[in-house]
Amino acid sequence: MFRAILVAVLSCLALSLTGCSESSLEGCVETLAGGPLPIATARDQRFQGKVRESTARCRGGEVALKFLNTPWVDWANYYATRDAASLEDLETRNRRGIGGALIDLEYARVELLKFNLFDNAGTYQQYVTGRPGIDGPALKTWAEMRLPPTHPSFADVGGAGEQVCTGALIRGRTLTGICNDLRNPLMGSSGTLFANNAEFESLFPDTGLNAIARNRHGDRLSLLKPDPQVISRRLFTRAQSDPTACGDGHGNPGAAKGGDCDYKKAPFFNVLAAFWIQFMTHDWFSNLEEGHNAPESMNVGCTSQLVAGIDTPLTPQDVARLGCRPEDAIDKGFVADGTAPQTFTQGGREYATRAPKTFRNTNTAWWDASQIYGYDETSRRRVKRDATDPARLQVVLVEGRSTAGDRQGYLPLLDASDPKLPDWSGQEAVAFPDNWTIGMSFFHNVFAREHNQFVDEFRRRAARTPDADSGLRNPSNPARIIRYRDVTADELFEAARLVVSAEIAKIHTIEWTPQLLYNEPLFRGMNGNWFGLLNGEGPLPDSLERTLLRLRDAPSSRANDVYSIVASGPGIFGQGSGKRGWSLSNPDDVNGGTNHFGSPFNFPQEFVTVYRLHPLVPDLIEYRETGNPDTIQSHVPVIETFRGKATPFVRQRGLGNWALSMGRQRLGLLALQNHPRFLQNLRIERLQSPTKQIDVAALDIIRDREHGVPRFNEFRRQYGLRQITSFDDFIDRRLPPDSPEARNQAQLASTLREVYGQHRCDVSKQITVAQRNADGSPIDDCLGHSNGSMVDNVEDLDTVVGYLAEATRPHGFAISETQFVVFILNASRRLFSDRFLTSSFRPEFYTTLGVDWVNNNGPQKMVEPRAINGHDDQPVSPLKRVLMRVMPELESELAHVANAFDPWARDRGEYYSLEWRPRSDARNDEAFRPPRAP
Numbered sequence: 001m002f003r004a005i006l007v008a009v010l011s012c013l014a015l016s017l018t019g020c021s022e023s024s025l026e027g028c029v030e031t032l033a034g035g036p037l038p039i040a041t042a043r044d045q046r047f048q049g050k051v052r053e054s055t056a057r058c059r060g061g062e063v064a065l066k067f068l069n070t071p072w073v074d075w076a077n078y079y080a081t082r083d084a085a086s087l088e089d090l091e092t093r094n095r096r097g098i099g100g101a102l103i104d105l106e107y108a109r110v111e112l113l114k115f116n117l118f119d120n121a122g123t124y125q126q127y128v129t130g131r132p133g134i135d136g137p138a139l140k141t142w143a144e145m146r147l148p149p150t151h152p153s154f155a156d157v158g159g160a161g162e163q164v165c166t167g168a169l170i171r172g173r174t175l176t177g178i179c180n181d182l183r184n185p186l187m188g189s190s191g192t193l194f195a196n197n198a199e200f201e202s203l204f205p206d207t208g209l210n211a212i213a214r215n216r217h218g219d220r221l222s223l224l225k226p227d228p229q230v231i232s233r234r235l236f237t238r239a240q241s242d243p244t245a246c247g248d249g250h251g252n253p254g255a256a257k258g259g260d261c262d263y264k265k266a267p268f269f270n271v272l273a274a275f276w277i278q279f280m281t282h283d284w285f286s287n288l289e290e291g292h293n294a295p296e297s298m299n300v301g302c303t304s305q306l307v308a309g310i311d312t313p314l315t316p317q318d319v320a321r322l323g324c325r326p327e328d329a330i331d332k333g334f335v336a337d338g339t340a341p342q343t344f345t346q347g348g349r350e351y352a353t354r355a356p357k358t359f360r361n362t363n364t365a366w367w368d369a370s371q372i373y374g375y376d377e378t379s380r381r382r383v384k385r386d387a388t389d390p391a392r393l394q395v396v397l398v399e400g401r402s403t404a405g406d407r408q409g410y411l412p413l414l415d416a417s418d419p420k421l422p423d424w425s426g427q428e429a430v431a432f433p434d435n436w437t438i439g440m441s442f443f444h445n446v447f448a449r450e451h452n453q454f455v456d457e458f459r460r461r462a463a464r465t466p467d468a469d470s471g472l473r474n475p476s477n478p479a480r481i482i483r484y485r486d487v488t489a490d491e492l493f494e495a496a497r498l499v500v501s502a503e504i505a506k507i508h509t510i511e512w513t514p515q516l517l518y519n520e521p522l523f524r525g526m527n528g529n530w531f532g533l534l535n536g537e538g539p540l541p542d543s544l545e546r547t548l549l550r551l552r553d554a555p556s557s558r559a560n561d562v563y564s565i566v567a568s569g570p571g572i573f574g575q576g577s578g579k580r581g582w583s584l585s586n587p588d589d590v591n592g593g594t595n596h597f598g599s600p601f602n603f604p605q606e607f608v609t610v611y612r613l614h615p616l617v618p619d620l621i622e623y624r625e626t627g628n629p630d631t632i633q634s635h636v637p638v639i640e641t642f643r644g645k646a647t648p649f650v651r652q653r654g655l656g657n658w659a660l661s662m663g664r665q666r667l668g669l670l671a672l673q674n675h676p677r678f679l680q681n682l683r684i685e686r687l688q689s690p691t692k693q694i695d696v697a698a699l700d701i702i703r704d705r706e707h708g709v710p711r712f713n714e715f716r717r718q719y720g721l722r723q724i725t726s727f728d729d730f731i732d733r734r735l736p737p738d739s740p741e742a743r744n745q746a747q748l749a750s751t752l753r754e755v756y757g758q759h760r761c762d763v764s765k766q767i768t769v770a771q772r773n774a775d776g777s778p779i780d781d782c783l784g785h786s787n788g789s790m791v792d793n794v795e796d797l798d799t800v801v802g803y804l805a806e807a808t809r810p811h812g813f814a815i816s817e818t819q820f821v822v823f824i825l826n827a828s829r830r831l832f833s834d835r836f837l838t839s840s841f842r843p844e845f846y847t848t849l850g851v852d853w854v855n856n857n858g859p860q861k862m863v864e865p866r867a868i869n870g871h872d873d874q875p876v877s878p879l880k881r882v883l884m885r886v887m888p889e890l891e892s893e894l895a896h897v898a899n900a901f902d903p904w905a906r907d908r909g910e911y912y913s914l915e916w917r918p919r920s921d922a923r924n925d926e927a928f929r930p931p932r933a934p
């Protein structure tokens with residue numbers, strides 16, 4: 001039955017989206033005759049984003065054929081997946097290209113859900129073995145997700161008997177994230193364990209866990225080998241044409257104009273987008289507790305480098321030349337459990353029950369705006385509510401600031417009684433205060449105002465129609481209608497939290513991500529996750545919804561293969577909320593839209609890795625003012641806004657001016673040699689080391705090694721992507737070989753070779769079980785090169801370094817395809833698993849106004865007057881709406897903006913243009929002046 005559904009759905013997708021009616025084309029006929037690609041049944045038979053020759057020809061013609069032999073995914077070369085130059089006159093071709101890309105992406109997601117879920121909380125054995133009558137990937141509840149007897153809510157959820165959350169525990173998002181899933185109360189809550197996406201046996205490559213790992217890396221790796229500070233200085237440092245004007249990221253004294261730090265810029269993504277993602281990570285995960293790690297301190301390198309392939313101590317001259325610091329030290333990472341895991345046997349194979357070391361996510365894993373509202377008792381104490389109306393967040397008026405936005409107020413400061421690190425003194429009071437700069441101050445202030453906007457609109461409606469039904473219900477008494485006048489301040493506060501969290505999830509899904517991945521397939525894919533690919537049209541979404549519920553409850557793992565494909569029809573968001581007869585008294589309705597695919601939800605440690613996005617941050621902010629938006633008034637070093645210094649900057653200059661400044665400025669490309677200088681030299685007062693400084697870029701590498709994340713090539717294989725076989729694979733073959741970019745990439749490949757080295761390879765050493773060679777033979781140490789030849793140590797490459805080196809990316813991708821594949825899996829799961837974004841997205845929890853607010857991006861619908869990339873009648877995007885509400889002074893500036901994360905003065909051109917040219921009324925903007933001659 002499952003195969004029949006799968007074929008039907010894929011054919012439907014293929015026909016509705018690909019338009020394979022141009023049947024004269026040989027490739028399409030062959031592709032159709034071959035039927036849908038089977039879903040892999042074994043890890044080493046995965047699709048790897050690579051298609052048959054006939055499929056490539058059908059979907060992308062000669063261009064797609066040309067790059068079939070590269071390691072990089074094929075869909076990026078299909079018709080209509082790039083800018084206007086990739087559009088064909090024949091519309092059917094464009095549809096084949098876009099539809100084909102969507103099919104490839106869906107295959108990737110199906111395989112990721114099937115092969116990449118490794119839970120560390122004790123459920124993995126059941127995932128592999130199943131329980132009587134039910135396959136492991138079809139399991140829905142786990143004893144490990146029960147609240148323990150020591151938990152304060154133990155008795156409330158059922159104690160030692162069956163545990164089901166009810167009453168007050170299910171009304172809204174709980175402080176620590178318990179009871180999101182009614183029958184798995186502990187899942188996703190603060191302090192639960194990070195999962196993994198890579199097989200446990202592939203983790204901690206430097207410990208030589210097994211023969212395969214030893215074959216892969218020899219004895220070349222340890223926590224500080226290759227040296228992380230040397231990697232940082234050679235591969236991460238931003239080159240400066242005028243080092244004095246940059247001052248290592250400190251610019252000119254007094255933040256004066258003329259400070260200048262070169263950085264590689266992404267033309268289609270702005271600085272707001274950089275700080276947005278930091279703001280998001282502070283919601284999703286943290287390895288730290290209250291801004292620090294474990295009590296013990298450790299040195300962090302700047303001690304050795306490879307010379308002629310031999311690890312050699314650095315001389316004082318080397319240290320001076322590199323600019324690294326051997327005396328730096330930082331606290332070691334926390335470990336939850338470092339004891340050897342137990343093992344079990346299934347089908348003749350031995351498995352570990354968990355990773356060799358486990359780590360706690362100290363945040364809630366839910367998209368619950370916990371960075372604003374709190375994730376434990378300590379963080380909640382920093383969240384300040386308005387004493388005159390406790391449904392509102394506290395804001396204060398700032399003397400001298402008087403725009404319509406300023407009158408909505410600014411966050412108050414941490415006070416003496418708030419729990420805090422001394423380093424945080426003087427900054428605004430929020431639940432997650434670490435690594436505070438102008439960027440965090442900006443978004444926290446924006447969403448505090450947005451929270452209050454919702455509360456104020458609710459209060460206005462309550463004043464107009466006090467006896468009307470607010471939509472809200474109390475699960476302890478579901479039949480009682482709660483009128484507007486009955487809603488308590490606490491109830492309204494929690495409803496506003498739900499609304500703000502869902503708005504944030506929507507902004508991220510349909511505004512930030514489609515600009516991060518700026519092309520048509522991803523626009524459709526991300527809108528598909530939210531609204532559904534069918535967007536309420538097409539074949540019977542209602543029946544698809546019923547099919548989904550049946551698939552979700554099926555005891556077979558094969559149902560999972562089909563589930564995410566079917567879900568792409570109606571969309572993930574709101575899944576199960578429209579079920580006929582939905583009842584608040586029925587836990588299976590309240591919870592019924594979620595699917596965890598057999599493995600409890602938490603982020604994997606590999607997810608943290610791909611969010612180490614420090615190159616996004618420029619050293620200096622080009623500060624502007626709304627009265628004169630084209631002129632850069634001064635260059636404000638981000639480091640001059642670190643921690644408490646952010647607060648006077650944001651207050652004295654005004655939130656609207658910062659929105660304009662960060663909205664117009666391009667962010668840093670995620671690329672090698674593009675880390676902010678200031679982050680390599682960050683001063684952290686709490687450190688006991690002689691330097692009190694830390695190189696955050698080097699720390700990114702060290703933390704991943706501490707967490708046992710596989711190195712780049714095995715990381716790709718684990719996620720079902722094709723391996724590289726030489727550092728030269730990083731050179732983008734789409735570029736003319738003698739172009740400056742290609743030459744620069746060749747230079748970087750040779751620096752990688754110097755830093756990571758080479759070795760004489762041995763074909764007798766198998767280095768992975770995750771994939772095989774095309775002929776079915778095991779992959780060996782020579783990676784296709786001849787036995788005994790010198791090969792690059794590509795297996796040792798740290799994952800962060802590898803993904804920053806990936807120059808070959810799909811059009812408009814601000815991230816690499818390796819990072820992207822991690823998002824495909826985890827961004828989808830973050831929606832699939834959360835009932836507040838699926839079956840509990842209902843007025844009973846959000847209020848009627850709240851549901852409308854999330855759906856309409858505010859109190860009423862607004863539609864853009866112009867088509868966007870060929871799409872008519874687009875709703876005004878959700879962050880743009882928020883910015884218009886909380887800073888009305890930006891109205892004329894925002895009028896031209898289609899996506900708040902695209903540089904605001906950029907002319908977006910016709911179809912996914914990446915060009916850097918001004919829109920007609922911003923021709924005088926200084927940022928469009930030609931760059932200085934070197």
Ligand code: HEM
Nearest residue numbers: 274277278281285286287288435437611612613617696703
């Ligand atoms: C100016 C802004 C920023 C500063 C000062 C900063 C600082 C830091 C520091 C000091 C750490 C190391 C913590 C440790 O492991 O001991 C860190 C970790 C991290 N940063 Fe940043 N960062 C900034 C911007 C960003 C941005 C834009 C992103 C984008 C997502 C980001 C993502 C991360 C992630 C994912 C970690 C690891 C956190 C964890 O392990 O829980 N940071 N950052």
